[in-house]
Structures are given as C-alpha cells and as structure tokens.
Amino acid sequence: MAIVKLSATERRRLSAFFTCLVLAVLAWLFTTLSTPQPYTIQEVLTYKNAPQKRAFHSLQPDTVNATVQGTGWQMLFSSMNKESKPITIDLSTLETRNYVVLNSQLKQINLNKDITQQIISIDPDTLYFDFSNRLVKKVPVQLMLGIKYRKQFAVSGNMIIKPAYITVSGPTERLKQINLWKTDSLLKTDVSETVNTRINLQSVKEGNLNVYPKTVQVIIPVDEFTEKTLDLPVKLINNHNYDNVKVFPQRVKVTFTTSLNRYPDMTEELFEATADLDLWRDHGYTTLPVKLTRVPPFCKIVKISPTNIDFIIKK
Structure with a gap:
C-alpha cells in the first residue's frame, strides 16, 4: 500500500485545517445548544386537595408529556437526570365536575419549576376521572422484616405495632381487595437489643386511596x-x-x-x-x-x- 509522505509545511497546514474544523464544530454545537427551543419530557403527576366526599379513579396514566421551553443544554441534562420533581395537580375542581384542565394550572405548576425550565403546555391537556361512593375500612398492619440478630440473640416476646390497624378510604370495589397494609421493610443487622422505632407504611400508589396514619411505631423485644x-x-x-x-x-x-x-x-x-x-x-x-x-x-x-x-x- 502506498504511503503518502507529507512535507513539514503540508503537515502544519493539515493540522491547522483539522484544528479549525474541530473548533468550528464545537462552536456550532455550543451555539445550537445555547439557543432556546421547546422540547418534550415525561413528567409524573401527584395530586393535592382531593375531594373528601367523592372517591375517584383516574382514567389515564399518571404520567404526561410536558413541553418545556429551555436551551439545548437543559434538554441534554434533563434526559440524563431521571429524578425530576413530579407535577402536583390541584383536584379541588373535582367537587363539582369529573375532569381537570391541566393547562389552566400552568402558572401554579411553574412556581415549583426552575425559571429556565418553564412548562408551556401539557399533553393530554385534560384529565378525566371516574367516581364512586367513598367508604372507610380498617385493616391490620403487616410488618415487613429484614432483621439479622447477633449470635445467641432472638425475638423474646410478641412484636408490638402501634397502631395495629390503620384506616383506608377509597372506592368500594377497591377496598374489597384490601385486607391488610404493609410497612416499608425494616432492615437491621447484628441486633442485640430491643428494637423501638417508627417506620413508614408503604406509599399509596393510587390517587383515589387515602391511608391514615402514614407511620407506625414498632417494638420488637430482643434478648440473649x-x-x-x-x-x-x-x-x-x-x-x-x-x-x-x-x-x-x-x-x-x-x-x-x-x-x-x-x-x-x-x-x-x-x-x-x-x-x-x-x-x-x-x-x-x-x-x-x-x-x-x-x-x-x-x-x-x-x-x-x-x-x-x-x-x-x-x-
């Protein structure tokens, strides 16, 4: 294979050409990424001010496509950052109707957003809800344990959960499927004394359910x-x-x-x-x-x- 031999002058010219090309590409990328432009991201919805006398069930997923006005840099970093804050939707209007218009709440939503990442529209624009009578039910708390005891130590008495029962409110059909409510996992190692702590209940995954209280006290007697x-x-x-x-x-x-x-x-x-x-x-x-x-x-x-x-x- 023939090898092209370049003189010292030609090598300097070629090096200068590629240097200028790289700098031009970087300048173009910087300019493009610095220009404001709309882009779409997926946002998770959470709810507040839920109706107290009406149980509801969302008829669409709890994620929406939000169009954000920002720079290319912000679009790039938003795709890398998966821990963005969810959008909080006010459900107070559900007291009198079965839908919520999201774009009418943009001003309130953007108060919790960075000034450089303001949402300009949301798709779908309207959320629809199905309603049923709201009931209240008491169910026992199930403790999720992941405890490892020190050698010769173990549980020496009945575990105590305060309160042992919690209140769940929501649609009748959904409450029929709920017979207990689990706590988050209580994880400890090398335990050699009585455990006395507060632990969260597993979070509610449906907007039409309410659980009270959110935490319980757990006492686990431990002895040698x-x-x-x-x-x-x-x-x-x-x-x-x-x-x-x-x-x-x-x-x-x-x-x-x-x-x-x-x-x-x-x-x-x-x-x-x-x-x-x-x-x-x-x-x-x-x-x-x-x-x-x-x-x-x-x-x-x-x-x-x-x-x-x-x-x-x-x-």
Missing part, C-alpha cells in the same frame, strides 16, 4: 438466649379402656432455649409431654414416641431424652 433442661412427667393419652398401663421411664429430659429474662420462670408446669396409647392399639407400636403438646412461646426445643418410652399393660 440460653439452654435449659427440665425433667417432665409423661402423660399417657387415649387410654380409652382405662387399662392399667405403666410407662418407663415416667419422666423425660427436655432441653430447650429461652431468653435470659424468662429463664427463672421456665418451670415444668408450662410444658406438657404426652405418649399416645392409640399408636399401640391401632398401629402396633411397641414403644411410644414422646410428644410435647404444650410449649411456652419463644422457646425452641433442642432435644428430648429419651424420645421413645416403653410401656407395660397389666390385664
């Missing part, structure tokens, strides 16, 4: 756990014929974990160990497995020794 062993008597059940049955052994050792605070209170009266005589009568068992039919809450059984007992039936 240790092992304890008790000797429990074995209770024979389903002795329908009142046979004279002797079991061996008559007591079993039960090892379980419990919180340090409740350790002294863990006595045999709180537990019940049983052996079912029907297993012999109906299924021919020669030994009877021991089952715990009553265990205090927040106790975890580690082992039962022995797990099976012998028995003798005297005729």
Whole structure:
C-alpha cells in the first residue's frame, strides 16, 4: 500500500485545517445548544386537595408529556437526570365536575419549576376521572422484616405495632381487595437489643386511596438466649379402656432455649409431654414416641431424652 509522505509545511497546514474544523464544530454545537427551543419530557403527576366526599379513579396514566421551553443544554441534562420533581395537580375542581384542565394550572405548576425550565403546555391537556361512593375500612398492619440478630440473640416476646390497624378510604370495589397494609421493610443487622422505632407504611400508589396514619411505631423485644433442661412427667393419652398401663421411664429430659429474662420462670408446669396409647392399639407400636403438646412461646426445643418410652399393660 502506498504511503503518502507529507512535507513539514503540508503537515502544519493539515493540522491547522483539522484544528479549525474541530473548533468550528464545537462552536456550532455550543451555539445550537445555547439557543432556546421547546422540547418534550415525561413528567409524573401527584395530586393535592382531593375531594373528601367523592372517591375517584383516574382514567389515564399518571404520567404526561410536558413541553418545556429551555436551551439545548437543559434538554441534554434533563434526559440524563431521571429524578425530576413530579407535577402536583390541584383536584379541588373535582367537587363539582369529573375532569381537570391541566393547562389552566400552568402558572401554579411553574412556581415549583426552575425559571429556565418553564412548562408551556401539557399533553393530554385534560384529565378525566371516574367516581364512586367513598367508604372507610380498617385493616391490620403487616410488618415487613429484614432483621439479622447477633449470635445467641432472638425475638423474646410478641412484636408490638402501634397502631395495629390503620384506616383506608377509597372506592368500594377497591377496598374489597384490601385486607391488610404493609410497612416499608425494616432492615437491621447484628441486633442485640430491643428494637423501638417508627417506620413508614408503604406509599399509596393510587390517587383515589387515602391511608391514615402514614407511620407506625414498632417494638420488637430482643434478648440473649440460653439452654435449659427440665425433667417432665409423661402423660399417657387415649387410654380409652382405662387399662392399667405403666410407662418407663415416667419422666423425660427436655432441653430447650429461652431468653435470659424468662429463664427463672421456665418451670415444668408450662410444658406438657404426652405418649399416645392409640399408636399401640391401632398401629402396633411397641414403644411410644414422646410428644410435647404444650410449649411456652419463644422457646425452641433442642432435644428430648429419651424420645421413645416403653410401656407395660397389666390385664
């Protein structure tokens, strides 16, 4: 392949040409991007002053196309910035009609916009709403947990949510589908003490629903756990014929974990160990497995020794 060799003068001229070309392109881009021009962006809608006596349902998506007057630089940066503030729409006119004209609220909307990014029109121009009777319903709060406890620590009592029920108001048909309301996820790691905090409820995704209150207090008792062993008597059940049955052994050792605070209170009266005589009568068992039919809450059984007992039936 032939290689064109340029003299030093020709190389300087070629370098100057490309330098001028790049500068001309940059100047053109700068001028073009600095010139004010309208461009369209998608905006998310939020609502305020919703009717208190009328439940509503929007008949269109919660996003609109907004035409903005700005420079090319602003258009470029707006496409890169996905966290623009939503447009807040005043719904006070829905008390007397079923639509809202957006362009009539442009002055109010632009008060919250940068002076260099004023909205000049919105498409669609009008939002339409469907109405139904507004009802109120109380539903339980469901706590969403993502807690990791330190080794040997765990929940030691009932979790408390205040309030346990929240009020939801909205259309009848929609409320029939709501049986609970979830909180945001409560995320914690290496927890070794009681959790007492406030957490937000999951946000309302529909403009025709209201939830009160927006936050709840959560109390999660946490304590260190240790092992304890008790000797429990074995209770024979389903002795329908009142046979004279002797079991061996008559007591079993039960090892379980419990919180340090409740350790002294863990006595045999709180537990019940049983052996079912029907297993012999109906299924021919020669030994009877021991089952715990009553265990205090927040106790975890580690082992039962022995797990099976012998028995003798005297005729």
